Amino acid sequence: MIVIDKILSTEEVNAYRNVLADAPWGDGANTAMGMAASVKNNNQADANNDSVRQLANQLLARIGETPKLVSAALPHKIFPPCFNRYNEAQAYGFHVDAAVMRIPNTAEVIRSDISMTTFLSEPEEYEGGELIISTEFGQQSIKLPAGYAVVYPSSSLHKVNAVTNGQRVAAITWMQSMITDVSMRQNLYQLDQSIQNLIKENKTSRTEMDNLHNVYHNLIRKFAQL
Template identity: 35%
Template structure:
């Protein structure tokens, strides 16, 4: 499953992050790639100042914290510092799996990945994020300010940019629910529970679904 977060950032927040992307230096993404990924990873990664790093983190974390649908989908426990990546003409990222553990100072298990768009679709050609799902390939190219969250276990690629530049923010999350099947089930249960609660707030059904939801969180959750 994946989650589309429309308008996660407003225009001013996108502009602030693009300003950061324009005033800081980049490094070749292959410098941070393992040996097996160096041949397929062609992207520049921003090296922001400490102050700009905090700004990026505060904007992204604040936006996510205000979206209940993200909490209900991801059950987040930990998050890596968001990073800005830029794909210029001729750049892309071949089919790959993300590393299952990331972070140098405070490593986390990467259960979920997020791409947050800073470029508009019309700013570049190519550059589609392509997820290889059991039902076929799914191409994603969203407006600036929108984000998509998906399981890190999904094989994916970024098609080569043929015009312009694709600027995005990437980050990864550790979930309280390790197993992706259990996480999807809890997501569906949470949505059903909230729908019943909103329509029948004082019903036995609402109370039973809340009890079941909490029991499964205790059984499957990791603290």
């Protein structure tokens, strides 16, 4: 579970919310599959609306431009981002994201390895609405500033607590990683972050940095599934 700081700026968040305020919304349960539909109570922006599709494409591009996110997910395929809204008393009970998803209006499918929630509402704008993720260390409660995102394994049992006051707006998407093994993906992320920190410190010889890059990319070459 990794937090991505400010994947969207304050100005971008405001622009997204202005567009979404005028967008058509529907029952979020209509987009859920299997048992998840029975515990999903929210609204989802119409993905076929031109303005909503444009926002999704902008966020999709931003994912590829965010080094920390690319390092954490090593994405191979990305589901077009969706936008959801929780009003008072709405919630999404414990569920696991579908393992295989079909990209809308295409015949292409992706395996959901990684889920990402990008918060578009400030924490003080609503009460409740925490993203709860079950991990090996217990349940983690996530409620981030607008423009921040969290990525976590799609295999995790998770839920969104009921909003008791205000409104919670967020974007969600799923990624198929080039690296299917969760432990290897975590190790590669830690290795890459260490390499980036060493580059910033500029205290390590070029030879040693080349050796570390060699190890990193050879591990990806060995374990990537494309």
